[in-house]
Amino acid sequence: MAEPVLEVRDLVKHYPVRNGLLRRSVSAVKAVDGVSLTLDRGRTLGLVGESGSGKSTLARVLVGVEPPTSGQVLVDGEDVSRLSRAGRKQLRRDVQMVFQDPYTSLNPRMSVSEIVGEPFAIHGISPAGGRRAAVGELLELVGLDPDHAARYPHQFSGGQRQRVGIARALALRPKILVCDEPVSALDVSVQGQVINLLEDLQAELGLSYLFVAHDLGVVRHIAHDVAVMYLGRIVEQGAEAEVYDGAQHPYTQALLSAVPVPDPSVRLVATGGARVEPAGTTDPVTGAGATGSVGAIVLEGDPPSPVDPPSGCPFHTRCWLAPTLPEARTEPASAQPPADRPDLGLRQVPTVCETDVPALAPRSPGTSPGAAGGASHVVACHFARELVDPRVEV
């Protein structure tokens, strides 16, 4: 049943860092560092992660604005990089993008009809019934009045502008829409309208979405599958319910615990940062008691630089779980860490976390009693396990 419309294999995007008189490439920003994912027809894949985790870069590579450093992007089984120029242009019609900021994504000097009609002009298409009628249809499709086609972007509200952006993306009848945080710049009240529009369009046109967002609530609402990115890699991926209810990677768990709960009776108690006991001291059955729930897991520090990611598991420098494990070392590995990596070995984490890169692998379902974690739910962690009390409601 699941037919992949978009496949990404080991996609890598490095930006060279040039230095010195000869502009030699001395190192690289590893924005996307070996990502593989699959998007099925008519489904939505949510891509979440912190700022700087490489989500937007991945989106830009997928729509063809940036060339990948290595790896493959297959649209309907066809490798994009092997296509000729004309073939790539044709393929651009299949993958289109919806942008984050509706105020910069529309050219202020073009009228709405020019903006929405531009895809036709670029590809030299004369739609049946004329371009004017086609633009009108597109505007109607996204819930705008076709009579407003002569207006300019500044005469619309943020939500309306985002609809114009969606109409432009739909003009070439794409199969895939890459939505780069399409609602995060909008009012909360308007967010829902745009999300509903996207869902309606998916049902109507059979679109597939790659939905990049940092708002976990929005992703849970719209996505069928979820992938979590950290430092250019995917650390956990699976069906929406499995990831949200049975998160196994400590990073995912930390993200989920930070989602605000719109219920004043559930107080998130921020306790001691990384030292939080994930099992909590609360009663696992009654859940949120008077003393509160599982505290928000606060990660220490900023994500490490993607120029020089940590060895082994990229998350081990901030992982809240690793130091609490019985496998963790009891004292720093070496009294004198190497000069270039002063932080190495200072945190008392299991050695394997510092040396081995964990592969994305399905975890044994035995550890998680309720989860129907099939092979589709994969986690990149040596010690992946569910929170004993994953009381995280989104």
Add this chain to the structure above:
Amino acid sequence: MSDAATPTPTVPRGAGASSSPMADAWRTLRRRPDTIAAAAVLVFFAVMAAFPRLFTDTSPRSCPIREARTAPQGWGGEHPLGTDALGCDVLATMVHGVRPSLLLAIVVVGVSLVIGVTLGLLAGYYLGWVDYLVSRTVEVFLVIPLLLAALLVLSLFKGVDLGAGTFDVILLPAVVLILFGWMPYARYVRAATLEAKNLDYVTAARSLGASDLRIMGRHVLPNAIGTVTALLPTSVAGVISAEAVLSFLGIGVRPPATSWGIQIEQGSQWVLGGSPHVLLAPLICLVATVLALVVLGDALRDALDPRLS
């Protein structure tokens, strides 16, 4: 879906909202009296440039030295605006100086603008070696003093007979001033291009498969040209006064043709010598022209920017 059903009421547009931007621009221009006044001033000088005989019967070349520095005699007198240090009629000199002055200003600003905008756009858009080449060239031209370059051009054209046609008399100053006048436009446009090309609508056009030419012409340039249009009216004034300096070296507008620049240059020597009118007459004309261009340029920019109309 309420936001979709109703348009924002904040910016009501006229009934003809569906007409073209140019028609809109014209409608907006018409509604401003200062625009009309500015346009009238420019039309007045344009007519003067085309038909100088309408304004004076005196030849600017008849200069009886005994009538030197006559005070203005008012309308109807033999020398309505007096005469200059050599006895030439000020009004006649001024009227006959309009054509070379304005032509020089338009040619210099126009050609420098085209060169500067093209190079700046290419440099800002492609960066890399194109930018390196353009930016270094701009820097080289910026550090060469204008007068030094003018002397160089002068020696190059020494002894070449350029003729006395309308364009021939302004050829030398035009070459010098274009050669050393295009750099500001290139720098401004390059900076604005750098800013505009990373905006999402450019990415959107690129993801749609638009060609570089289309992205530059339709998306980057219209949004990058704004800063430059504000520069144009003052450049016109700069060109006219720079020409006076060049004429001092003998590569200005070629005699016997006259220009405002030469007249201002000569008149400034007699301001304290009892004949300020020799300076004031062309100076007032120059200021009026520049002011009119400023007002018109402003109005045009406002009218062409949909956000301000």
